[in-house]
Amino acid sequence: MTSETCGTTSGEPRSTAEKxxxxxxxxxxxxxxxxxxxxxxxxxxxxxxARFIEPQRSTGGHRxxxxxxxxxxxxxxxxxxxGIGLDAACRIVTLEDQLREARAALATTPAREAxxxxxxxxxxxxxxxxxxxxxxxxxxxxxxxxxxxxxxxxHALEHELDHVDIGKGLLVLDLTGVTFCDSVxxxxxxxxxxxxVDLRVVGSRQVRKTVALTGMxxxxxxxxxxxxxxxxxxxxxxxxxxx
Numbered sequence: 001m002t003s004e005t006c007g008t009t010s011g012e013p014r015s016t017a018e019k020x021x022x023x024x025x026x027x028x029x030x031x032x033x034x035x036x037x038x039x040x041x042x043x044x045x046x047x048x049x050a051r052f053i054e055p056q057r058s059t060g061g062h063r064x065x066x067x068x069x070x071x072x073x074x075x076x077x078x079x080x081x082x083g084i085g086l087d088a089a090c091r092i093v094t095l096e097d098q099l100r101e102a103r104a105a106l107a108t109t110p111a112r113e114a115x116x117x118x119x120x121x122x123x124x125x126x127x128x129x130x131x132x133x134x135x136x137x138x139x140x141x142x143x144x145x146x147x148x149x150x151x152x153x154x155h156a157l158e159h160e161l162d163h164v165d166i167g168k169g170l171l172v173l174d175l176t177g178v179t180f181c182d183s184v185x186x187x188x189x190x191x192x193x194x195x196x197v198d199l200r201v202v203g204s205r206q207v208r209k210t211v212a213l214t215g216m217x218x219x220x221x222x223x224x225x226x227x228x229x230x231x232x233x234x235x236x237x238x239x240x241x242x243x
Contacts, residue, residue, distance in 0.1 A: 026056040026064035033065040037074050047073055052090040088218045095187035095214070102151040102184045131177070132160050139230050140170035146177030149185030149207075157188045170198045172229050178203075181210045189220065200229040 019025045034041045047053040048063065053072055055063040065073075072093060079089035130147040141164060145157060164171075173192060175181070186207075192199050203211065203222040211217050223229040 022066075023068040024066045026066050028065040028067075028070065030055075030063045030065070033070055033073070036070060037077060039073075039077050043077065043080075044073060046086060047076065047090070050086065050090055052076070052094075085218055087215060091215050092190060092219065095183055095190060095216075098151075098184050099154065099187035099191070102154060130156055132156060134160070134164055137230065140172050141166050142172045142174055142226055142230075144174040144177065146179075148180040149175070149178050149188070150180060150182045151184040154185050154188035157185075158191055161192050166194065166197050170200065170230070172223075172226055173199070173201045174226050175207045176202055176204045176225075178207050181207045183210070183214055186210050186214060186216060186220075190216075202226055202229060 019027070028036070030041045030044055034044055037044075044053075044055075044063070044065070048055060053065070053069045055065045055069060058064055075093045075096075076086070076089045079092055080086055084092070130145065130149060130153040133144045135142045135144070143157075143160060143164065147153070149157065171192060171194075173189060175189075178185075181204075189201060201207075201220055201222050202225055208222060211220050211222065
């Protein structure tokens with residue numbers, strides 16, 4: 001959860017005009033907020049219980065929501081409607097926002113583009129490069145990532161994903177060579193989810209640890225090896241032919 005998720009401000013706006021302009025001003029009752037989002041008051045309360053959104057309280061103890069909080073709730077509601085559990089949906093939105101913040105921070109530094117489609121190397125502050133390479137097999141596109149996948153290097157993975165020709169097939173992210181992965185790096189993995197693309201992730205011990213710590217194991221299903229992931233695809237194809 002980002003530090004802004006609670007939607008609080010350091011003080012009340014000084015004028016009515018400022019209240020209208022303040023995205024964090026708690027202007028909406030639970031009933032009004034639920035009506036605007038076409039959801040239930042119970043759903044909004046569940047976000048409070050999950051400590052994803054912490055609305056301010058009126059003098060009478062009633063919840064009051066800001067426009068910023070309603071936008072967060074709408075994003076979670078959309079994911080829940082797609083069949084994702086509430087806790088996982090909250091974590092996904094949090095990771096997406098962390099990735100957005102990392103992108104904004106990188107926008108103030110000199111741009112670093114991936115060089116070539118066969119492979120590239122992105123230097124990190126620790127001196128451990130992030131290495132990327134692509135292999136087109138008969139059944140899948142395998143994108144291999146090695147090194148540190150974090151806020152300073154996640155953009156390189158996103159860049160490669162934007163340019164690789166996957167079509168409607170299988171994309172295997174081989175992260176067995178990743179020695180460090182933070183929440184922003186994990187968010188860049190989630191960005192690989194595309195309509196019509198079957199995403200399968202092979203994770204190193206560090207990746208598995210981050211997935212477990214962030215509770216994303218309900219969303220990101222990890223495979224033990226690239227052959228295992230691609231073999232499953234072949235087995236599914238054989239089953240379809242037999243039917």
